[in-house]
Amino acid sequence: MNAPLHKELPPGLLDAAAVLSHVSATWDGDIVRQISDYIAIPAKSPGFDKDWAAHGHIETVVRNAATWVEAQKVEGLKLEIVRLAGRTPVLFFEIAATQPASNRSVLMYGHLDKQPEFTGWRKDLGPWSPKYEDGLLYGRGGADDGYAVYASIAAVQALKAQKVAHPRIVGLIETCEESGSYDLLPYIDALRTRLGQVELVICLDSGAGNYDQLWLTNSLRGMAGGVLKVEILTEGVHSGDASGVVPSSFRIMRQVLDRLEDSSTGRLLPQSFHCEIPTDRLAQARATAAILGEEVYKRFPWAHYDCEGASAFALPTTTDPLQALINRTWMPTLSVTGAEGFPALKDAGNVLRPYTAFKLSLRLPPLVEADQAVRELKTLLEDNAPYQARVTFEGGGGATGWNAPASAPWFEQALHEASRAHFGAPCGYVGQGGTIPLMSMLSRGFPAAQMMVCGVLGPRSNAHGPNEFLHVPYARKLTAAVAEVIARMPA
Numbered sequence: 001m002n003a004p005l006h007k008e009l010p011p012g013l014l015d016a017a018a019v020l021s022h023v024s025a026t027w028d029g030d031i032v033r034q035i036s037d038y039i040a041i042p043a044k045s046p047g048f049d050k051d052w053a054a055h056g057h058i059e060t061v062v063r064n065a066a067t068w069v070e071a072q073k074v075e076g077l078k079l080e081i082v083r084l085a086g087r088t089p090v091l092f093f094e095i096a097a098t099q100p101a102s103n104r105s106v107l108m109y110g111h112l113d114k115q116p117e118f119t120g121w122r123k124d125l126g127p128w129s130p131k132y133e134d135g136l137l138y139g140r141g142g143a144d145d146g147y148a149v150y151a152s153i154a155a156v157q158a159l160k161a162q163k164v165a166h167p168r169i170v171g172l173i174e175t176c177e178e179s180g181s182y183d184l185l186p187y188i189d190a191l192r193t194r195l196g197q198v199e200l201v202i203c204l205d206s207g208a209g210n211y212d213q214l215w216l217t218n219s220l221r222g223m224a225g226g227v228l229k230v231e232i233l234t235e236g237v238h239s240g241d242a243s244g245v246v247p248s249s250f251r252i253m254r255q256v257l258d259r260l261e262d263s264s265t266g267r268l269l270p271q272s273f274h275c276e277i278p279t280d281r282l283a284q285a286r287a288t289a290a291i292l293g294e295e296v297y298k299r300f301p302w303a304h305y306d307c308e309g310a311s312a313f314a315l316p317t318t319t320d321p322l323q324a325l326i327n328r329t330w331m332p333t334l335s336v337t338g339a340e341g342f343p344a345l346k347d348a349g350n351v352l353r354p355y356t357a358f359k360l361s362l363r364l365p366p367l368v369e370a371d372q373a374v375r376e377l378k379t380l381l382e383d384n385a386p387y388q389a390r391v392t393f394e395g396g397g398g399a400t401g402w403n404a405p406a407s408a409p410w411f412e413q414a415l416h417e418a419s420r421a422h423f424g425a426p427c428g429y430v431g432q433g434g435t436i437p438l439m440s441m442l443s444r445g446f447p448a449a450q451m452m453v454c455g456v457l458g459p460r461s462n463a464h465g466p467n468e469f470l471h472v473p474y475a476r477k478l479t480a481a482v483a484e485v486i487a488r489m490p491a
Contacts, residue, residue: 014487016421016480019158023479026154031147032137032472034068036130038112038146039139045113046088047179047396058175061112062089065149065173069093072153075160084190087183088113091149091173092191095156099165099491105196106169106486107449109203109438110148111177114141120466127468136469143456143470144463148204149173151475155483164487170195174438177205180223180397181437188441198446200411200489202482203439207457209292209430211474214419214481217453218284219329219431220439222364222401224373228381229340230256231390233354242352247387249341249356255386257358260377261334266317268362272376273332275367278403281330284429289321291428296321299459329431332368335361359396363433370398399437404451410490411450418484422477452485454478 041064043057052058062081069079069091076096083089091112097104117127117140125131127140137143152171159166172191176183188195208215230249237246261268268274289296297316304313318324327333338359342348364373374395385391407415415427439453456475462468 014158014162014164014484016484018162019483020422020477020480022158022161023154023483024476026157027472027476027479030068031150031154032132034064034150035137035142035147035470036132036139037064039130039137039142040128042117042128043112043114043141043175044116045178046176046183048116052088058088058113061146062091062173062175065112066091069149069153072157074153074156082187082191084183084186087186088175090175090184090187091171092194093171094194095169097166097168099167103196104167104199106167106200106202106489107195107198107442108148108152108169108171109173109201110145110152110171110205111174112141112146112149113175113178114146115144115178115464118465122467125467132472135471135473137472138467138469140468143461143468145205145455145457147456147470147475151204151479151482152202154479155486158480158483159487165491166486167199167489167491168196169486170198177436177438180399180435181441182397184438185441188445192445198442198449200486201439201442201446201449201451201453202485203436203451203453204455204478204482205436206453206455207430207432207434207461208455208474209288209428209458210295211458211471213423213425214415214427214478215454216404216415216427216429217432217455218404218429219281219366220402220436220453221329221366221431221433222368222370222373222399222440223435224362224364224370224377224395224398225360226374226377226393226395227357227359228253228256228393229355229357229391230385231355231392232387233352236351236354239350239352246352247389249353249389252386252389252391253356253358256381256391257334259380266333268332268334270376270380273362273364273368273373275330275365277326277330277365281403281431282326285325285329285431286322288428288430289325292325293321294319295459296324301460301462325431328433330365332365333363333433335363337361363435364398364401366401366403366431368401370400374398399435400440401435402439402443404453405443405447405449408450410488411452411485414485414488415452417488418481421484422480452482454482 043061079093130139206217340357381393419427
């Protein structure tokens with residue numbers, strides 16, 4: 001007997017080769033060009049562009065995405081740009097279920113706002129100058145995460161192409177994520193009835209441990225930020241005349257920060273900023289450390305220099321892969337991300353400066369409440385200022401982290417099968433050191449939902465920094481894996 005021309009599949013499952021072929025054609029034929037056009041638009045998040053509405057860049061990228069989605073003619077799709085007064089817009093779409101009528105929904109999330117330019121880009125690259133080279137699409141925002149809305153629709157198209165029944169699918173694409181998503185909760189409240197009963201969230205704004213398998217994010221750190229300012233004079237004075245009598249605002253800044261951080265180890269001192277690590281997360285971290293090994297810390301662009309004829313590199317805080325994973329996902333850390341009160345080096349004369357200001361970014365463990373941390377931080381830094389200097393901390397808001405709910409058996413199996421189908425390896429689990437405020441909001445609003453938090457930010461992709469890139473071959477496979485997981489949702 002002759003073999004059938006088409007392999008018969010169990011109900012609800014996809015032909016993996018066909019789905020990858022379908023999404024790859026969409027990526028190569030259209031999505032790469034769409035994201036290149038997106039990269040060229042400086043749609044900086046409102047936290048970095050106070051005149052975002054007047055500049056119109058956010059409006060442009062939202063309209064461009066909406067136009068593309070509508071042009072795909074996805075059966076059953078309705079789309080709307082939703083606007084609340086004084087807030088950044090969101091793109092909302094809904095695709096009717098092809099399973100028996102139900103209010104259960106899959107929520108697909110992404111964002112279109114971007115981080116600012118930053119410095120240090122390769123000479124032939126730039127934040128607003130897209131360049132596609134060896135499968136990598138360089139430029140600001142392509143990977144973080146302008147690709148999300150395009151990949152979401154491509155995954156749905158792959159389902160439709162194989163006539164696989166699916167539940168109702170809704171999409172929520174915001175434009176305030178890089179500023180802490182402070183506009184998002186009012187939209188969730190306004191759209192709550194239209195979201196339906198969310199049973200699966202697919203968030204494409206996260207990272208990957210490598211480019212060899214699907215990675216599920218199992219935790220996200222929170223964040224507390226703000227500007228710490230130390231003022232000692234009303235104007236600058238001659239350093240030779242005043243030093244030794246007038247204390248340096250920079251030295252006072254160091255003293256104040258010593259209350260928060262042990263500068264020799266980087267450990268944050270307030271115990272309330274720490275939390276116990278759940279045992280299942282420790283077990284997953286051990287498995288991930290075994291997979292990634294030294295790549296956990298070697299993936300960063302360490303400074304290097306010549307030392308006695310040999311090349312020397314700056315060192316990480318630890319070379320233990322497990323400890324490195326824990327440090328970047330479950331330990332609080334302090335970063336100074338900006339400074340004010342300093343002249344440029346070429347303009348720096350012998351002047352004792354009147355003030356020093358630092359922008360602080362405090363990453364919090366997933367189970368620490370951000371609002372409480374911001375209040376404690378303000379009290380800790382401002383009280384009992386050395387030399388009665390004027391010390392102020394203006395909080396820039398906070399976002400509580402997130403610890404993933406337990407995976408339902410179908411969801412865990414779907415992740416592994418999708419990863420094996422498109423990568424040839426099981427799904428990996430990794431915590432991320434960054435923050436996605438939406439996740440804690442959704443976990444509170446939809447406690448029974450499964451959370452597929454994943455993304456393309458793998459080794460050296462460098463979101464927020466110079467030379468950010470989107471790994472297109474990985475993005476193709478991730479898109480196919482998303483389609484696989486939706487197809488495997490129990491009806």
